[in-house]
Amino acid sequence: MGILSNLFGKKKNDDEQVRVGGMEDFMTLIRVYYQAVIAMNLGITNLAFLPDLRIFKQTLHVPTVNNKLGIGEKNKCKKMLMDMYDMSDTFFKEIDASIKKNCRNQNDIKNYLIMFQGFSQDLMMLIGNLMQWKFRMPSMFHKALRNMTAKTINQILTRNDWKDDAVRRTCVNIRKYAATLGYSEAWMTEYVFRIVMLAKKEPKTASND
Known part of the structure; x- marks a missing residue:
C-alpha cells in the first residue's frame, strides 16, 4: 500500500526513493476518508471491515476521539488531503452527504x-479517451488543463450526440452513478483534475522498442 512507503519516504529498493504525495497516496487517502466517514456514521468498531482505515490509524498512530472510531481519522485524513493536494472543503462535504444518503446500515x-x-473507473477511462492529447500539455498550463477538464466533465453530463456508441453508453452510466452517489459537476471536476495532474507527475515507464 502506497501510504506505508510514500508517507514515510521508505525505499522501494536500495537505490530508489519513493516519492511522497503521488497518485497512489492520493487514492489511498481517498479510500481512508470514505472508510473513516462510514465508520463514524455507522458506529463501526471492528477495523477488520475497513482495511485501509486500519493501516492508516495504526501507521500514523491516530488516537480515537470520544471513544468513537472514524472521527479523529476523518479529520487527520482530511487535513492531509487538503495540505498535500489542495482539496477543497466542499469536496469533503459532498462525500459526507453521499455516504449519509447511501450508507444507512x-x-x-x-454495494456503495x-x-x-x-463510477471512478468509468469516469477516468472516459476522460482518458476524450482528452487524450490534452494530457500531454505541460503541467505549467494547469489552469488551461483544469478548464479543459471542466469542459469535458460538462460534456459527459450533458452531451447526447456522441458518434461513438460506447462513449454514449458510458456517459449514461456515469450520469446514473453521479445521480445516485450525489456528486456534482464541480466535485467530479476537482476529483478528475487532481488525478490527471498527479498522473502527469508519475515516472514514465520505459517503452520497449
Missing part, C-alpha cells in the same frame, strides 16, 4: 464502495 457498505469504484 452496514449492509449498504459493500463497489458503486463508487465503478
Whole structure:
C-alpha cells in the first residue's frame, strides 16, 4: 500500500526513493476518508471491515476521539488531503452527504464502495479517451488543463450526440452513478483534475522498442 512507503519516504529498493504525495497516496487517502466517514456514521468498531482505515490509524498512530472510531481519522485524513493536494472543503462535504444518503446500515457498505469504484473507473477511462492529447500539455498550463477538464466533465453530463456508441453508453452510466452517489459537476471536476495532474507527475515507464 502506497501510504506505508510514500508517507514515510521508505525505499522501494536500495537505490530508489519513493516519492511522497503521488497518485497512489492520493487514492489511498481517498479510500481512508470514505472508510473513516462510514465508520463514524455507522458506529463501526471492528477495523477488520475497513482495511485501509486500519493501516492508516495504526501507521500514523491516530488516537480515537470520544471513544468513537472514524472521527479523529476523518479529520487527520482530511487535513492531509487538503495540505498535500489542495482539496477543497466542499469536496469533503459532498462525500459526507453521499455516504449519509447511501450508507444507512452496514449492509449498504459493500454495494456503495463497489458503486463508487465503478463510477471512478468509468469516469477516468472516459476522460482518458476524450482528452487524450490534452494530457500531454505541460503541467505549467494547469489552469488551461483544469478548464479543459471542466469542459469535458460538462460534456459527459450533458452531451447526447456522441458518434461513438460506447462513449454514449458510458456517459449514461456515469450520469446514473453521479445521480445516485450525489456528486456534482464541480466535485467530479476537482476529483478528475487532481488525478490527471498527479498522473502527469508519475515516472514514465520505459517503452520497449
